[in-house]
Amino acid sequence: MGIRAAVAGASGYAGGEILRILAGHPEFEIETVTAGGNAGTELGAHQPHLRSLADRVLAETTPETLAGHDVVFLGLPHGQSGPLAERLGDDVLVVDCGADFRLAGADDWTRFYGTPHAGTWPYGLPELPGQREILRETRRIAVPGCYPTSVTLALFPAFAAGIAEPDVVVVAASGTSGAGRAPKPNLLGSEVMGSVSAYGVGGVHRHTPEMIQNLSAVAGEPVTVSFTPTLAPMSRGILATCTAKARPGVTAASLRAVYTDAYAGEPFVELLPEGQWPATAMTLGANTALVQVAHDEAAGRIVVVAAIDNLTKGTGGGAVQSANIALGLPEQLGLTTIGVSP
């Protein structure tokens, strides 16, 4: 008998990615899959790529259907996780892909999400300093947002090493799956194809406080982040271009040395060889973040580019990576760094 898992939101993009990974994981048994309005229908109608699970019937998402499992993965709209998690025992590992428990600051939560703050859970980004120790001891995990995953991995080593001023500018392109599968007028194929567009400009995107929280904690001082997301005509992937003012004395060699050291032992983050730049296509389906750095001497800025698959390292893969740690399994179990191409 393996580790009994339930996936809520199994008809959605995040839930589908979690199931894709769990289906190839040697320790998990997928016992229950749930949805909202699509409860009662077969999973294969929504996730036709998950062949071995096609005839599973989606249950309703209730505390009763999610009870009795060792692990519950939640891929639900914001606001749904808190009431469900409250009704699941403290011994059950709950891994939430929603935003509800990511932020420590209730004011930030209310300002960006407009509802009362549900609380704060340990943050599922194992690469952050000290985070693996925290994840080993917890039964509640808040999986990071997809943009904050890419930006935090791109920049935290520079702040940990004290080589960047606390003034960050990020422009990131995301594939459309980041927006979920519910239809939205600006996300019709004809609106998205052949065009890249900015949205959430001017410090209003809800991932901004999450980036600030992560980078400020590592820097030990408040970091400002000017974040501009853009939508790119592709299904998956995030390419985040992040810059910060360099502290005096930083050189191309010292910058590279910081990132070489930071990621030398990390299984899922790779500093690419010099001269090679990350592309989203290199990460598709893989639980990897690919990173490259440059020192823009004329501008006095550090430039870091990171690529991830928003659904894998940015959600489902990150969720399973953190769950592996919390369950005492090898962190890499069931996860691959090998992508899909072309």
Ligand SMILES: NC(=O)C1=CN([C@@H]2O[C@H](COP(=O)(O)OP(=O)(O)OC[C@H]3O[C@@H](n4cnc5c(N)ncnc54)[C@H](OP(=O)(O)O)[C@@H]3O)[C@@H](O)[C@H]2O)C=CC1
């Ligand atoms: N897409 C991404 O790249 C990322 C997503 N996330 C987060 O993961 C969560 C899910 O996102 P995503 O998969 O993209 O969204 P989708 O819209 O693709 O899927 C949402 C899922 O939630 C279910 N659902 C919707 N409303 C309810 C409800 N009232 N009660 C129970 N189930 C409900 C849907 O079921 P039904 O089919 O029946 O409507 C569906 O299974 C969100 O919190 C999102 O922020 C996090 C990081 C990245």
Ligand SMILES: CC(=O)N[C@@H](CCC(=O)OP(=O)(O)O)C(=O)O
């Ligand atoms: C392309 C696109 O629309 N992306 C989403 C981010 C998706 C995500 O991961 O965010 P949460 O988990 O915090 O909802 C957005 O910008 O709102």
